[in-house]
Amino acid sequence: KQEVTQIPAALSVPEGENLVLNCSFTDSAIYNLQWFRQDPGKGLTSLLLIQSSQREQTSGRLNASLDKSSGRSTLYIAASQPGDSATYLCALGDSGYALNFGKGTSLLVTP
């Protein structure tokens, strides 16, 4: 069974800092990997989708990379802002229908 781990569990940074969130997984036989953002009490917002044949995807200040051989993905956030404060979740799609989620990294960006 796919195990997804996100480190760190929580992170606090000052505004303007660049930061990296980490996601590791145990089974490299994946279809894709998605990064989501979840604000308190809200649903999930999809940030980036990386297909298994891709190495990275970029959207604005966000860049996500995928290294299947090492079982790792990173989400890079440039020039962080207080509005980036949220929980970030990575999820892997494989041969089943479920997305396998990590427990998330709670990010706080302080002004």
Next chain:
Amino acid sequence: SQTIHQWPATLVQPVGSPLSLECTVEGTSNPNLYWYRQAAGRGLQLLFYSVGIGQISSEVPQNLSASRPQDRQFILSSKKLLLSDSGFYLCAWARTVSNEQYFGPGTRLTVT
């Protein structure tokens, strides 16, 4: 563009009462539909998925059931709620099994 709706947004129900949560998707046809539950301190767990009208698959044995009476409508039900059914229920859709999943706003269920 596509939109996914869930209602109600919050619900407080006593143990033993029935449950019906609804999810609808607009702007697409024949989507894959999913019900997830997010319990406090735990990750998201897939409960049910559907690839078409009347086609429901369950990922875990539980006190809940799902139905898809129309192409873009997905319903989560229970005849008798348990305390352990409390959680945040999220509906999601995707074009295919390998495509990006899009989530609704969720329903917060508290069973008392």
